Amino acid sequence: MKSARIxxxxxxxxxxxxxxxxxxxxEFEQQTTQQADPLTGWNGGSETTGQxxxxxxTLDAAKAYAEREGYAFHIVPAPAKKLKLQAYADNFR
Structure with missing residues (x-):
């Protein structure tokens, strides 16, 4: 079963x-590890779902799609937004 993260x-x-x-x-998670190509040194693999x-x-639309297609998924919560309030005069202190 393919797994995904939202x-x-x-x-x-x-x-x-x-x-x-x-x-x-x-975004789909990689099921296999990537191997280094011996000629070029680039990483690659045969799995294209990582692209x-x-x-x-909305979040509900993403969850509905994953459930409809049969993907196991987990939700990564968004970090809290921090406001950095400063005045223009602070640049000259």
Missing amino acids: YQRPKNAMQSGRARTDQWIL IRLAFP
């Missing part, structure tokens, strides 16, 4: 916006 898309660290952070992502990411508008 998590909420985090905020992009390189930008200040919060676009698409309300989406929930279903699939499905986006859903």
Whole structure:
């Protein structure tokens, strides 16, 4: 049985916006380990489900899809959002 994890898309660290952070992502977990290619040294394997990411508008929609398709899943809770309040004048202290 394939297993998957469901998590909420985090905020992009390189930008200040919060676009698409309300989406929930279903990502399949690797069943086998990747092997290093002896010629190039790159990691690879024969399992392609690790390349699939499905986006859903709500957590319930992601859970319903996983249950309908028969996937075992676990939900990774989103970390608590911390606000760092500072004034512009703090840059010059």
